[in-house]
Amino acid sequence: MYADFSAIKNGLAGARPSRNACSSVILEGGAPATPQVDIVLRLSHDTTMDQSLNFAAVIKAAGIPEQGAIWANTWPDSQPSFRLNELYFFQPRWMDEALAKLKMPETINTAFRQARPFFAQHPALQRLAWHCCHLLYQTRFDPAALKTWPPMPTTLGPDEAMFYAFICLAGLPHLERLHRQRGIDPAITYDTAADFALWMEHYHGQSGVWGLSNTILRWVYGYLSGALVKLGRLQYCPGKFPYDFHVYRRRRDPSVLMLAGDGMQFRPDGQFDGANQITAGAQCWTSRWSTTPTEVNGNSISHSGVAQPKIVTLPTAEWDEVLTQQSPILEVHIPATGPLTHEACIDSLRRSRAFFPVHYPEVNFCAFTCVSWLMDNQFDRYLPESSNILQFQRNFYLHPVPRANDKQTYERVFGRSYENIDDAPQTTSLQRILVAHVKAGGRWHSGGGFILREGAGAGVS
Ligand SMILES: CC(C)(COP(=O)(O)OP(=O)(O)OC[C@H]1O[C@@H](n2cnc3c(N)ncnc32)[C@H](O)[C@@H]1OP(=O)(O)O)[C@@H](O)C(=O)NCCC(=O)NCCS
Numbered sequence: 001m002y003a004d005f006s007a008i009k010n011g012l013a014g015a016r017p018s019r020n021a022c023s024s025v026i027l028e029g030g031a032p033a034t035p036q037v038d039i040v041l042r043l044s045h046d047t048t049m050d051q052s053l054n055f056a057a058v059i060k061a062a063g064i065p066e067q068g069a070i071w072a073n074t075w076p077d078s079q080p081s082f083r084l085n086e087l088y089f090f091q092p093r094w095m096d097e098a099l100a101k102l103k104m105p106e107t108i109n110t111a112f113r114q115a116r117p118f119f120a121q122h123p124a125l126q127r128l129a130w131h132c133c134h135l136l137y138q139t140r141f142d143p144a145a146l147k148t149w150p151p152m153p154t155t156l157g158p159d160e161a162m163f164y165a166f167i168c169l170a171g172l173p174h175l176e177r178l179h180r181q182r183g184i185d186p187a188i189t190y191d192t193a194a195d196f197a198l199w200m201e202h203y204h205g206q207s208g209v210w211g212l213s214n215t216i217l218r219w220v221y222g223y224l225s226g227a228l229v230k231l232g233r234l235q236y237c238p239g240k241f242p243y244d245f246h247v248y249r250r251r252r253d254p255s256v257l258m259l260a261g262d263g264m265q266f267r268p269d270g271q272f273d274g275a276n277q278i279t280a281g282a283q284c285w286t287s288r289w290s291t292t293p294t295e296v297n298g299n300s301i302s303h304s305g306v307a308q309p310k311i312v313t314l315p316t317a318e319w320d321e322v323l324t325q326q327s328p329i330l331e332v333h334i335p336a337t338g339p340l341t342h343e344a345c346i347d348s349l350r351r352s353r354a355f356f357p358v359h360y361p362e363v364n365f366c367a368f369t370c371v372s373w374l375m376d377n378q379f380d381r382y383l384p385e386s387s388n389i390l391q392f393q394r395n396f397y398l399h400p401v402p403r404a405n406d407k408q409t410y411e412r413v414f415g416r417s418y419e420n421i422d423d424a425p426q427t428t429s430l431q432r433i434l435v436a437h438v439k440a441g442g443r444w445h446s447g448g449g450f451i452l453r454e455g456a457g458a459g460v461s
Pocket of ligand 1: 333334335336337338339340341371372373374383386387388389390412413414427428429430431
């Protein structure tokens with residue numbers, strides 16, 4: 001039982017002493033250290049013998065005795081590679097280097113540095129952290145399973161809220177490897193991964209404690225698994241167009257028209273029936289869509305996102321279908337990293353057109369799409385032409401989305417929902433606009449939009 005000098009040099013002197021045989025530091029991604037590695041740590045612990053680190057004891061110690069049961073079946077898989085006090089992401093030097101690569105704000109660096117000793121003192125949390133990392137970064141993991149990952153209570157102290165933040169930081173080597181294989185510039189890798197700092201700030205804003213919510217893990221795993229990439233101002237994620245809409249482009253000019261699929265229920269305002277849980281009853285109408293060898297007939301959706309009851313006919317000799325349900329797309333996401341200037345968005349969209357064919361050649365996307373509170377087609381009634389939100393929206397051909405509601409609008413603009421709109425903050429012009437609209441009897445709702453990859457959607461070519 002001893003620690004050599006390099007361990008002390010690397011700030012590990014305070015690590016919990018071992019009781020049994022030697023082992024080497026767990027390297028990034030779980031590979032055991034080779035002799036060439038300069039960190040040779042001989043603090044160790046025969047965890048197979050330690051009953052305090054068996055599954056039931058660990059989830060009880062972590063404060064999640066029932067919710068943690070989701071990890072029971074896979075628990076033995078991460079046991080052989082676990083080394084107490086030797087996990088790379090709890091080593092101060094590794095942590096500082098990772099945070100520096102991500103150019104994290106000092107507040108976030110401090111949050112990690114202050115929480116680290118807490119995890120060093122809690123073998124059960126180290127064991128659980130290793131299990132999570134093993135699943136996320138060493139197995140073929142189904143992100144849908146993240147829905148069941150429980151919130152970490154703060155029964156052991158407020159630092160426990162940092163548990164999932166460490167899990168995310170620990171994913172950096174995995175992402176570096178994935179991006180390296182695709183030849184992606186490391187600057188893009190780090191810019192992409194740094195996003196979880198925003199969610200830590202969000203968590204801090206909501207709870208007053210530094211940490212990361214379990215509910216945001218699925219989003220973060222989107223980029224830690226290499227699916228989502230940030231290019232300048234915007235983020236992109238390959239996907240499939242989920243809606244039963246048909247988009248046509250005229251051959252002789254850049255005209256684009258969206259038709260609704262067959263049998264959809266719309267209200268007279270052109271939104272889906274049931275949007276904001278409001279149904280139009282007998283006033284509601286049903287869309288029709290049909291094709292023959294020579295023409296397509298259907299209800300169009302206007303460029304400003306309003307479903308039209310009148311049927312239009314498109315000759316197939318003139319119009320090509322370019323986007324429909326299940327077509328490959330690039331979802332566009334907007335991180336909360338400051339103003340959404342038109343120039344920054346156009347620059348990002350241009351970069352992505354060049355980036356994906358080179359680094360993700362298998363993603364043969366037809367269009368950029370965005371579903372968001374920012375796509376509410378009522379904004380043009382209120383926001384000035386200079387508004388970034390309005391200019392962003394104008395790049396897209398808008399469309400209604402089923403089950404649209406105002407939940408995200410409230411969350412993103414007021415930080416939470418308000419039963420009494422008079423209680424909502426009114427600091428910015430947008431907040432005042434939102435309140436005025438609601439007081440006038442209106443409802444805000446999310447919406448969708450697309451920009452075709454080739455040629456124009458609405459504004460961007
Ligand atoms: C998207 C975003 C960057 C737009 O901000 P912007 O570039 O300032 O937008 P605009 O120029 O249109 O802003 C016009 C006004 O609305 C205000 N505003 C914009 N977004 C706001 C928000 N989320 N909350 C409160 N006010 C907001 C601006 O401060 C400005 O107010 P002012 O006239 O009093 O100065 C911003 O809303 C944001 O960071 N949102 C969080 C990320 C997000 O919602 N992503 C989409 C998730 S699907």
